[in-house]
Amino acid sequence: MTNVLAIAQKELKSYFASPIAYIIIGFFALVFGYFYFVSITFFMQASLQMGMPGAGQININTMAIRPLLQNVSVVALFVLPLITMRTYAEEKRTGTIELLLTSPLTDAQIVLGKFFGALALYTLMLAVTWIHIGLLFIYGNPEWKPIVTGYLGLLLMGASFLSIGLLISSLTKNQIVAGMVTFAVLLLLWTLNWMSESSGPTTQKILSALSITERFDDFSKGVIAVSHLVYYLSFITFGLFLTAKSVDSERWRG
Amino acid sequence: MIEVQHLTKRYGRITAVDDLTFRVERGEILGFLGPNGAGKTTTMRILTGYMPATEGKAVVAGFDVFEQPIEAKRRTGYLPETPPLYPEMTVREYLQFVARIKTRGMSASERRTRVEDSMRRTRVDDMANRHCGKLSKGYRQRVGLAQAILHNPEVLILDEPTAGLDPKQIIETRQLIKELAGTHTIVLSTHILPEVSQTCDRVVIINKGRVVAVDSPANLTARLRGSETMYLEVDAAGQDATPALRAVPGVLGVTVAGAHDGVVAYEVSSESGRDVRRELARTVVSNSWGLLELRPSRMSLEEIFLSLTTEEKEEKVEEKTEETA
Numbered sequence: 338m339t340n341v342l343a344i345a346q347k348e349l350k351s352y353f354a355s356p357i358a359y360i361i362i363g364f365f366a367l368v369f370g371y372f373y374f375v376s377i378t379f380f381m382q383a384s385l386q387m388g389m390p391g392a393g394q395i396n397i398n399t400m401a402i403r404p405l406l407q408n409v410s411v412v413a414l415f416v417l418p419l420i421t422m423r424t425y426a427e428e429k430r431t432g433t434i435e436l437l438l439t440s441p442l443t444d445a446q447i448v449l450g451k452f453f454g455a456l457a458l459y460t461l462m463l464a465v466t467w468i469h470i471g472l473l474f475i476y477g478n479p480e481w482k483p484i485v486t487g488y489l490g491l492l493l494m495g496a497s498f499l500s501i502g503l504l505i506s507s508l509t510k511n512q513i514v515a516g517m518v519t520f521a522v523l524l525l526l527w528t529l530n531w532m533s534e535s536s537g538p539t540t541q542k543i544l545s546a547l548s549i550t551e552r553f554d555d556f557s558k559g560v561i562a563v564s565h566l567v568y569y570l571s572f573i574t575f576g577l578f579l580t581a582k583s584v585d586s587e588r589w590r591g
Numbered sequence: 592m593i594e595v596q597h598l599t600k601r602y603g604r605i606t607a608v609d610d611l612t613f614r615v616e617r618g619e620i621l622g623f624l625g626p627n628g629a630g631k632t633t634t635m636r637i638l639t640g641y642m643p644a645t646e647g648k649a650v651v652a653g654f655d656v657f658e659q660p661i662e663a664k665r666r667t668g669y670l671p672e673t674p675p676l677y678p679e680m681t682v683r684e685y686l687q688f689v690a691r692i693k694t695r696g697m698s699a700s701e702r703r704t705r706v707e708d709s710m711r712r713t714r715v716d717d718m719a720n721r722h723c724g725k726l727s728k729g730y731r732q733r734v735g736l737a738q739a740i741l742h743n744p745e746v747l748i749l750d751e752p753t754a755g756l757d758p759k760q761i762i763e764t765r766q767l768i769k770e771l772a773g774t775h776t777i778v779l780s781t782h783i784l785p786e787v788s789q790t791c792d793r794v795v796i797i798n799k800g801r802v803v804a805v806d807s808p809a810n811l812t813a814r815l816r817g818s819e820t821m822y823l824e825v826d827a828a829g830q831d832a833t834p835a836l837r838a839v840p841g842v843l844g845v846t847v848a849g850a851h852d853g854v855v856a857y858e859v860s861s862e863s864g865r866d867v868r869r870e871l872a873r874t875v876v877s878n879s880w881g882l883l884e885l886r887p888s889r890m891s892l893e894e895i896f897l898s899l900t901t902e903e904k905e906e907k908v909e910e911k912t913e914e915t916a
Contacts, residue, residue: 343691347677354679436675436738439639440692441664588642590602 340442344450348424349457357423358458361416366465372408373469376401397479398559402470406487406557409466410550413459413495414523420458421502422516424451425584429510438588444581448503452577455499456492463491483559490556493569497549498523500576507583526550592617592746592776593638598647600633600800607633609800611647615793620772622791622808623780630800631780632672635748638778639669652745665695668744668775672751674735678724682715682734685723686741693742705741713737713767729760736764740771747771749779753786765790821859822848822888823871826881829853839874841867854883 352358380401428434437447473479501522506515526549533544533551545551549572552565593615600608608630615621623631637644638651640660649656652666677685683706690702697705710716713733718726723734732755739747752768753761768777768790781787787794788808796803796811804811825832832855836845841861848856861867868885875882 340692343688347680347688350684351677351679431675431678432671432673433675433677435636435641435669435671436689437692439641439664439667439669439671440689441661441695442692443661 340446341450341453344437344442344447345453345457348451348454352420352454352458357419358461361419361458362462362465365412365416365462368412369405369409369466369469372405373466376405377473397473397477398483402473402479402484403487403557406484406491407554409463409491410494410553411527413491413498414527415520416462417459417495417498418502418516418519418523420455421499421506421519422512423506424455424503425507425580426509426512426515430512438584444584445577447584448577448581452496452499452503455503456496459495459499460492463488463495480559483557486559486561487557489561490553490565493556493566493573494549494553497569497572497576500573500580501526504576504580504583507580507587592619592652593621593778594648594650595634595638596648598634598637598649599645600630600637600642601645607800608637608644611797611800611802613795613802613805615776615778617776618773619793620768620777620779620791622787622794623778623797624782624784624787624794625780625797626782629797631797632750633800634797635669635750635778635780639667639748640664641669665693665742666745668739668742668747670732670735670739670747670749670752672754674731674738676723676726676731676734678722681720681722682710682726682737683719685734686710686737689738689741705743709737709741712740712770714763728755729757732756732760733764736767740775745776747775747777749777751780751782753781753783761786820888821861821868821871822884822886823857823859823875824854824882824884825857825875826854826883827878828880830878830880832857832875832878832880835874835878836871839867839870841865841870856884858888 380397383400425434428437470479470484474481502515502519505519505522506512509515509518526547529544529548530551533541533548536544549569552562552568555562555565595611595613598608598611599606611630611634613621623634625631633642636642638649638656640656640663643657651663654663654666656663677688680688686706686709687702690697690706694702694705707716710719713736715730715733715737718730718734721730723731726734732752736749736752739749749768753764756764765786768779771777772792779790791808793805793807794811795805823836833845833847836842836857836859842859843862844860846858848858850856859867859871868887872882872885
């Protein structure tokens, strides 16, 4: 466990040693700020039209916060490949992977260390948005439960994306390749939703069951379904397992 | 301390290491000598658990590197060909990270003293707060070495530890390696020959993944001297000294090795075990020639290495011609 922690800390430090962490967090804060502004403005107009703010059908959770978190899930899709692309690819290119693989560490410890390092950066990125949400609590009266489940959903969905990113990064020495392929795969998973809408009833069921992003919608509504939890956790476990196997198979191939 | 048996590594159809067998005793420095692409790095990577072998067995510090890799790695320090440094970390941060992943159940203060200690031993303490990416080649190599000795391993595996260093740094590194030898068992690879004779107790010469010879540098030199050869410089005042030298009992052959300003250099080969220096000197002096130099001409390790590896090649050529015949 201390080994996992040591690697996770090293990973997190190296994100902040390069401009990557600042660019990711800065870009994310900017985009989130824009979406925040747009949805709050929309909400204010809507409530003005209703005549009485906060009364009747108007609800800040369903009208502003939920679409906001759904937007975050799309932004994460663009940003997360940037977090994972260097994890393995860079270590393989510079040869530092040789240090990790000849140290008394198991493959699982290395993979978990890298995963938690990336997850920590993603969490920090999400933490920036707590400022905006906090303002809503100061000036308004939103319900906190769907917000918590929404963030839980974002965390689980992001972790699934990260496990895919790690796997792809472990397959190449080139971080640009790792980033682009990860982005393409995530985009494909995201568009499974659209495809399921336009296909027949059976295919629709299969596709929406496979979709990562569709499950997030329930979380943003305040629903924690066991099936969704199981789906995300097994997705992450499987991704990390494949990453460990990919590193191991590289040893055999030499 | 290290035992390697019938180790074979194939990459697809290419055989990088072919049926390698050798052992290293405790406290010994073993030199791994071979041209580039001989399989040195592959062998070292197998010993350090970086990659598994296709066939065979390797035991390091009493632990099989395939069966109990974690235990074996705990007792092994490894300096790869390119030192595995993280450019964004300072030397101290880097070594502290390595200390965390390589040691178990050690207190933070104990780790700190380990880090300071290994920095002092490898003389990198003056760069402790410099980023690894900004170090010179010599310092990178030494930080790599500091990383390898950090957890005080029983076995040290060093892949070309002096490559890319300037002469002063090479001497310092060799000294450090010799200092470490008493308490550690060391395997180092090199293609620089004098290094082997200066630092190693035993040499394994490998070529194309096969062991060509295993012996001490001194014995290797002796083994190749089937017949003794003397190097002789004579000022014979224009005369040819060859017949007179050939007449000396025990001499098998005389060849002229060079001539300048009336001084002729001869290579005199004699029966092995028979010292003909006295007779040679007497012959020269009794002819009232000038004897300028007389010494046994030893083959340098370099020549041994060349002859061993080229012999191997010739054998292979013969095998091939036999096959085609």
